[in-house]
Amino acid sequence: MRITDTAAIVTGGASGLGGATAKALAERGARVFAFDLPAGIEKAPEVDGVTYVGTDVTDPEQVKAAVEQAAGAGVPLRTVVNCAGIGPSARILSRKGTHDLGLFKKVIEVNLIGTFNVITLAAEAIAQTEPLEHDARGVIINTASVAAFDGQIGQVAYSASKGGVVGLTLPAARDLASQGIRVMTIAPGIVDTPMLATVSEEFRAGLAAGVPFPKRLARPDEYAQLALSIIDHDYLNGEVIRMDGSLRMAPR
Template structure:
């Protein structure tokens, strides 16, 4: 599917991986609807890429009504939804049992709710809208791309909740791709490694250097623009479906 004249929902689109994705979509002739809770950053991004190319809707991805509202605004503003890129997520590292005792169950539940259930929530509502699209020459009505993590495969100590949430995203990719096949909607997942997001950027230089040394090649943090580049490739290649692709410089995370 070509990006030109396509409309994309991007969750977590106000910063990091989502921001880079929004910019790439617009630069390639598409339109973007940013679903995020970061109002200031998201509105600044809309101004940067042009109000005719993007719109921001403050959205909690775990809330049915807010996600449906965002979809309705996208349909009213751009008349259709062709693409969904799920980048929204949280990470709250915590040991299952620490010196303070057993992990609070609500902390585990929150990560699962945002990362896994939130991703599923947006998929189900966006896909329903995509079902009404006219198929292109390849029979495609839409493309969905989710964001997992290498933690789904190489979870470290303290990442039980995060790894479980991202592993769930990986696990549901194939069954959803199979279900949506007869509607011409492809579903894929990207599992990034160590990426240079705003959160990582706040770390001291020594800490960043240590992280970079763990990556075989290239020995550096991944760039959000490289994530966006892979998003573009998955959208444009009609034969990639039901797949999870690691974007990690060949890193395999150690226990801690």
């Protein structure tokens, strides 16, 4: 599917995986609308072709308004990449007591319900565009995690949320097939994002050593490269692709 002269939405687009993807799409000629919280947008770099839109992905009204802005850009909305997410850690039982139910709900709300909210409202807008060859209209790419398959101690909420994203991929692709909208999911391993910027080099080296090959952390631009490949490849649909250097996470 052609990217040039189309509109694209990237959630969590102010930094990390989303920031790299927004930049890559803009470089390919898309008009990118990067949804993120205002605090994230304040720190985001200016990128030609990228418009930042303050949006809470869990708020239907905010997402609806942001999607309408992207759909009204004067070019067809064809691409959505869902990167918004949070990853706090907590055990079911610890010395501090039981896992906070509010925290569990919050992780599910942002990572899973937020993804579904954007899928639903963006798909509605994409479905109104003129079809391309073979009645194709667009593609939605979601972000899961290797934690969906082998979550570690303390990742019960995160793993549940990302497992939900994996689980909705195929039925969402089937639901939207009649509209010509493909649905794919990327499950990254350990990526060198701003969330890792605060840890020591020694700790980062330990993480990299656990990756079979290549023995390093993944880069956000590699996620973006995979997202672009999925967009280009019209026969990829309803599948989850692990981007992890064959990593299988240990219990801790």
